[in-house]
Amino acid sequence: MTVYNIHEAKTHFSKLLLRVMSGEEVIIAKAGNPIARLLPLEKEVVAPRVPGIDKGKIFIKDNFDDLLPEFEV
Secondary structure (H helix, E strand, O other): OOEEEHHHHHOHHHHHHHHHHHHOEEEEEOOEEEEEOOOOOOOOOOOOOOOOOOOOOOOOOOOOOOOHHHOOO
């Protein structure tokens, strides 16, 4: 974990991102007080989508488009 002040972080942002991409955690500080933390994103393992998985679970009633009673004239 390395601490950089805001000015350094702005000046060397792309270099900081390279460090983060390699797995390092970077702290950005203002007047010595930590205010932000840069971390590498963890890649999510997402199962492939299966079309039709909810088939038969959703029903739209025949009166779906009818006006609600409070809006009838």
